[in-house]
Amino acid sequence: MEQTKEITALLHLIDDPDAEVYSTVSEKIISLGKQIIPNLENLWENTPDEYTQERIEMLIHSLHYRDLQVDFNAWANDKEHDLFTGALLVSRYQYPDLNLSSHYQELEKIRRNVWLELNSFLTALEKVNVLNNIIFNYYKVKGVEINYNHPDEFLLHKLIESKKGNAISIGILLLSLSHLLDINLYMINIPRQFILAYFDDEPSDIDNDFPPQHIQFYMDGATGQIFSHKDVETYFKRINVAPSASYFKPLENKQVVARMLGEYARCFDNEKNNYKKQDLLSLASQLTDNHE
Incomplete structure (x- = not known):
């Protein structure tokens, strides 16, 4: 100026x-x-x-x-509120000059590599295994446990650059690719976990029974490991929480990014950086307030 x-x-x-x-x-x-x-x-x-x-x-x-x-x-x-774009906006909090277009190009390269391995005869599990194989074996993405002392591991652009991230950043990459490839993976709201679930074609109303009828299997966001209904039932018993329908509804993109912002905010839980924590929580509230 x-x-x-x-x-x-x-x-x-x-x-x-x-x-x-x-x-x-x-x-x-x-x-x-x-x-x-x-x-x-x-x-x-x-x-x-x-x-x-x-x-x-x-x-x-x-x-x-x-x-x-x-x-x-x-x-x-925006009517689309594309997940990949929302996650890159989270990156821009710490990296305001981030070039988004280069990361869209990288996503397209990954998508194409997965797409080339897919065909209409594959089962749901086989499709997800193709996706996992490209991400974890071909691209050598490494999943690490969530550590609030390592904020970059929450960020999607850092995952793409370093090939290392946690369940949140890797999970969002998997979700972004799934949406582009018509693979019915969605994030669900299981307590204390970032878990994806493979839904039947209509992930609509879910009754209160366990296991939920519309989910075929589950996947860990950090490793791509597949879980059964029995595994998830065992987890709920271990944390002493009763499974309810609210935990098994597919989250919309705004809810996923709000969850990402909330977790990322915990990286700044000290007096010096408290303003960053409040900023990020405010952005999360902005999304949930907009949620219909």
């Missing part, structure tokens, strides 16, 4: 010790939009004072976050 006298005056006041003055200045700077970011970055590079640098960093963060809120709102209100 061209540095006018007004902008120069605003930037000059960033280090003002008066909290009220700074609040007014920061609101005005943020109202100018992300076009002001290069000016702030230039100021940061030429500011020796660490406290002022921190203020500049928070202003840049606030500008990126406001932009991300707008993008999430547009995604949530």
Whole structure:
């Protein structure tokens, strides 16, 4: 943005010790939009004072976050609300300059490799095994346990780059590919797990009986391991929770991304990064509030 006298005056006041003055200045700077970011970055590079640098960093963060809120709102209100896009928006919280198009191209390459191995004669289990084989054997994706000290393992673009992720990032990649390939995998809401389920053609109403009639089998998001109804029943007994219909309904994409945001927020559960936790939880609420 061209540095006018007004902008120069605003930037000059960033280090003002008066909290009220700074609040007014920061609101005005943020109202100018992300076009002001290069000016702030230039100021940061030429500011020796660490406290002022921190203020500049928070202003840049606030500008990126406001932009991300707008993008999430547009995604949530889009008729498609494509899962892969929603997950990449989560990545943009920490990596605001992320190039989305290169990751769409990578997804298409993976999709094509799976598609070439599929045919109409395969059973549901055989289709999922093809998907798993491409992801875990051909691409050598490595699943790791969820660790809130490793936030990058939650992010889809980092999974694509490093071939390492947890049940959430890998599970969302598997779901994204499944949707493109007409494989009926959906995420379900089993407590404390990121589990996918293979549904019959109509994943509609589910009765309260166990096992649910519309689910053929289950799959672990991190490893692709297949589970039976008996395995899931054993898990519920182990955690001392009674299976109910709500745990076995397919989640919509907005619900999946909201769950991803909630889990990712737990990576910032300390005083220094609490603002990040609150930002991410606010984005999750934005999606659930939009959920119909």
